[in-house]
Each structure stands twice: as structure tokens, then as C-alpha cells.
Amino acid sequence: MERPSLALTHAGHFHADDVFSAALLLEVWPGLEIRRAYEVPEGFEGLAFDVGGGAFDHHGPERKLRENGMPYAAFGLLWKELGEQLVGAEQAKWLDEHFIQPLDRDDNTGCGDSLADAIGGFNPVWDSDADADACFWRAEAFAAQVLKNRLEGARAVNRAKALVEKALARMKDQVVVLPRFAPWKNTLKSSDAELVVYPSQRGGFSAQGVPIPDDPKHRLKCRFPESWAGLRAPQLERVSGIRGLRFCHASGFLVSANTLESALAACRAARAEAQEKQRAGETGA
Template identity: 55%
Template sequence: MELGNIAFTHNGKFHADDVFGAALLKIVKPDIIIKRVAAVPEGFTGMAFDIGHGRFDHHQADAEIRENGVPYAAFGLLWREFGEQLLLKGCSPEDAAKAAAHFDEKFVQPLDEDDNTGCGNQLAGAIASFNPVWDSDEDPDVCFAQAVEFASAILHRKLEGMFSESRAKSFVTEALEKSEDGIVVLPHFAPWKTVLVPSPAKFVVYPSQRGGYNAQAIPETLDGEGVKCPFPLEWAGKESEELQASSGLKTLRFCHRGRFLAAADTLEDAKEACRIAMRTA
């Protein structure tokens, strides 16, 4: 769909769906002007969202519902129209389609569901907090613009994260092909889950921003629920001398109490921590 220079949405109290919808449109077309009105002007045929009972509204009786039962709100309808198109700027067509669907499921749908049902969502609540309080003389349109700026910053970071995952695929795949003993070593951190979660690899090791190396157990699913092989129970929550005595590794200095992350000063100790975990699982 080609966007004109003006888009209309409803005035009054704003919510996450119209705020994120406006933020998305401004990313698609930076010079677009969002006007908040009580009703769409008669005869207007351009973009209107969350108002007017058109393609990008969801208040009509026959409003669309996703196959999984989550109803669309304005943000979801706009993401369905423009999300994959945006992602093609930094992703392959295959990655763009998958990332758009995943983003809809994990980010967009909770906001749409909150708008339609009032079920409660922290991000939606944060957006709602930009509205003027009851005894304020703030201009609601100014507050809306501030909320859109906030939402735009989030969307930009989310999009860049998806672009970076797409760029990382070949880098991580190459490391996977060179891996041994179920341990993938990255010369520096890169988003690895989309490649390594479906793979046979059980651990990934990479330089830590705090110095030394992190050894991380690879989750069983992309949602991060459970890991393929946790670090030993007796290491959980231990640090430095106690951990080194328990593990026999001189530079192992941390193991998360969740048993999915360990840190060591040397690459060899980080890798050996993974080998011990696999031997004792």
C-alpha cells in the first residue's frame, strides 16, 4: 500500500496500538503527518488507523481475528501490512518472513490482545502513562507525540536486532561447521540462537564484555525454555574459589544459579566447563 502524506487516527486518550501504529508508519514514511481527529474527514481515502472502521481499524463487529484466536488491533493490522516489507531492507526474503511472523507473535500480539481485552501488559501500561493525568493542562497531542517518539525508539532497536540476526547467520553457521564436541566457539559475540537452537550443538562460547569468556548452554527452543545441557548443580550460584575447588578449573569464576551460563578467564577452561557439564549430565 502506498502511503500519502497524512494519516488519521483517533483523538482523546491514546493506547499502545495507535501509538505503535503511528511509530511504525513514521518508520515506513518518515515525513508522514499523523493527525488525531474525532472522525475521519468525509471523502478521505488515504490512511486511517484505529478509527473509521476501515482496513486498519478493529472496532467494527466483523473485526479480524488471528488463526490462534488473538484479535487484531490497529498495530497488528499495520504490522501485517508493512512489517515484512520493512524487514526486507536488512533481511533475506526468507528471514524477513520468519522474523515478521515471530515479531507479531512475541511483541505485537500481546499489545493487540491488551487493547482488545484489557488483559494487562507492562509495555501498554508504560505507553498509557504518557497520557495527561486527569487534572493536568498538558496538550494530549503533545503527549501523544512524546509517546510515539518513545515507541519509535523501541521499534528501531527491535528492527536493528532482527537485521543483526540475519547478518549473523553466516558467521554463526561457519563457527558451527568448525565446532567440536558439541561446543561452538565464536571469535566474538553475535546473535546465535536461530542457528544453534535447531542444531546438535549444546554449548556456545564467546568472549565476554567483562573480560575472559562466557560459556552458555543452548536452549532447547527459540523461546528459551530449558537448555539442552545445564551446568552441574553443585556449581549453581558459586563464584571464584568455591567454584574453582568444586570444578577443578583454575579460572572458572562464575556459574549462574540457573545453570545456563558460566564464565572463565581462559578459553580452554570455558570449553572444559562445557565438557564437564556434558559428562556429568
């Protein structure tokens, strides 16, 4: 999609849909001139959104629907066209589902949404002499920061995925060691990894069990022994036989350790116990 010479949306009372649409266009094309008017001028050759019945309007008789049946509003239509170039296909889809669709739903149904309500609060009250356009641009500045935060979060997920996939390629005995903490669950859940180790912000290292994907009971592929649950050093060191273990969460999903070697030893012990239980179950012992 080429940069338009001019963009236009409706004047008067504004909503999250047109405000976020403006913020998105300015994120893609900084400095783009966006005007507000009650009607699209005859012969207009720019990009009209949320008005005028064109490609980025959703008020006509033929509703534009997503595959899940959710109708598009202007923001969703623009995101469908522009989102992938900002954050890639996977995160563009995720943001549509978790960020944009709730706003589109609110604009199409009036069902209510807290973020849409916050944007709507920038409108002049009924007996105010405030300039509606000035209020619109204050709302756009707010929306632009929200959008930037969402985009940066999505890009961070992409960076994390690259880091975790690189560590996954070096996995040993179903344990992945990350060089630094990064969001790892989405990448490792669908892999063969059972445990993950990473440097802790508190110093030392943390080790966690990897969740089983799409498990309604939220179980782990491997958890730490029940005899460790809730223990702290030095008792945890005595029970586990591993020096340098500091803490095991009461639910057994996480341990903290002073060193990488201690964290890896905890993972080996967890896997050994899990394998022993599996063998016992198979033999009926």
C-alpha cells in the same frame, strides 16, 4: 504497500494502539503527514487507521483475528502489513507475539497492559486545558523510542543468527566456537551443538552447555562434571586436571577459562564424562 500521501487517525482521547500505529508509520515513512480528526472526510484517499472502518480499523462488526484467535487492533493490522520489511519474517512474527499482541489485546478488551497504561498517561487529565493533539505527539515520541529499541533488538537477533550459523558450520566434536559473544541459544538449541565457547567480557573465555530444546526440565545437552561444580582456581585446576580454568558454576552449566585452549579442554572433558555415563547406562554398569 506504497507510501500514502496522508494518514489520519481519530482525535480526542488516544491509546497505545493509535499512538504506536503513528510511530510505526513514521518509522517506515519518515516525514509522513498524520492528522487527527473525529471523522474521516468524504473522499479521503490517504491511509486511515483506528478510525473509518477501513483496512486498518478494527471497530467494525467483522473482527479480524490471528490464527491463535487473538483479535487485531490497528497497530497489529499495520504491523502485519509492514513488519516483515523492517525486521524479516521470523522477527516480525516474534515481535507480534511478544510486543504487539499484548497491546492489541488491551485495546480490544481493556484487560490492562503496563506499556499501554504508560501511553495513556500522556492524555490530558479531565480538567486540563492541555491540547490533546500536542499530548498525542508527546506520546508518539515516547512510543517511537520504544519501537526503535524493539526494532534494533530484532535486527541484532538477525545479525547474531548469521554469526552463530557461520560458526556452527565450523563446529567440531559438537563444540561451537564463536568469534565474539552473540545471542546463540535460539540457533544452537535446535542444532547438533552440545557446547559453545565464546570470548568473555571479563577477559578469557566462557564455555556453556547448550539447552535441550523445549525441555520442561530445562536440561542441557551436555553439562560440566559434578565434581567441578562451584569450584574456583586453583582448586578447579587440581580437580579437573586442566590448567587455566577459573570457575565452574554450581549448576555445572558454565565454566570460565583464561584461554581458548583451556575452555576447549573443559568441553572435551565434559563430553567424555557424558559419553562414559551414557555407555554405563546402556550396559547397566
